[in-house]
Amino acid sequence: MGKSSESFERAKRYIPGGVNTSLRSFGYPLTFTRAQGSKIWDADGKEYIDYHCAFGPIILGHSHPTVNKRVFETLETLDIIGAGTTEQEASLAEKICHYIPSAKRVLFCNSGAEATYSALRLARAVTGRNELIKFQGCYHGWHDAVLMNVISDASKIGKKDPLSAGMLQEVVDKTHVVTFNSLEEVEKKVQERKGKIAGIILEPIPHNIGCVLPKQEFLQGLRDLTEREGIVLIFDEVITGFRHNLGGYQKICGITPDITTLGKAIANGYPLAAICGREDFMNRFNTAGGNVFFAGTFNAHPLSTSAALATIEEMEDGSVHEHIFSLGDMMRKGMQELGDKLRLKTYATGFGSIFVTYFMSPPVENYTDLLKNDADTFVKYRRKMIGKGIFMLPMNLKRNHITASHTKQDIQQTLENAERSLTEIANQTR
């Protein structure tokens, strides 16, 4: 037994399943000991080019020197006080309000789920309504109002598909699940539940199922509908924020939601998330006349806010996005060419630094389309890649991420290994 498996076995003796997030368990007993730039190493010393990137926070590269330097500087002078404010959080709030179009006020917490929880509570508070709309395929965190209908079995489409036992049925009942990119379905649901919907929450690009690109008229239609019906529009930009643009996907599509949630790439791997939006709505939190509760012992931790400031500053001249977008294009083009050359039914897609190869033919407009993806081959391909030192999470529909530390050579090396893996698959299926 190698060191990786030994440590995993030890973890399993004390931690249920050996992991601290359900999706970190994927059938391999891997223990990681080092992460640097575009690479990660397991306890047996095996090196991998990392495209998992911790589900997305790593945008500059692992253990980035500029971020680390800023964190160390803060560490020497300040930990957490838990009263008043800090210079770091004020500076970071200013930056976010500068870049994110919907952000007039912002609050910091530690995880995306905390941010979406507060966004939904705020939507109920400002509307005095209780019901919500979410989309099949979108993930917004582990809490009862949204933990449903992400990667569902075909038999669950159009029905409630809660992801955990122990969820409050009354809460699950209050969330309606509809099809992404179908304005018609959303309009129908809003009419059916007229005056009852507090908020509509969506990932503007559903990346929790790889990459489903939104139709511009769908997003615009949601904006018009929510304005007309007094519903709070929430863009969950926990993945898209900072990764696709400093202003989030809302900056790219030109549609401004009422409330935005941010996380992941905001701090290059340090735990930080945010909720931001309209001044009148956000002032319901914390201010004298406000009545919506917001709290957290570790909120706006100086180490995380320092990391976020350093991360954002590093991206401000545009060169990071230029680099990661161009490597993303190179990867998508290379992968599609390989699939075509080997006459496999593949569809290489993504946006900017995010890429995924589905084993199916396009189009992909919603989750139902993705039921055509050959999940067995998708996972088999990624397992082969892990064996060849390329780390992509071997789970159906999961996306990959490119960071500023990845190089053309990394992409080239990945494509060479992809060719070997896909050839093995092609040979097995013929």
Ligand SMILES: Cc1ncc(COP(=O)(O)O)c(C=O)c1O
């Ligand atoms: C779009 C989106 N929203 C919210 C979350 C929850 O974030 P966290 O895991 O930081 O709680 C995630 C996590 O993957 C996410 O992808």
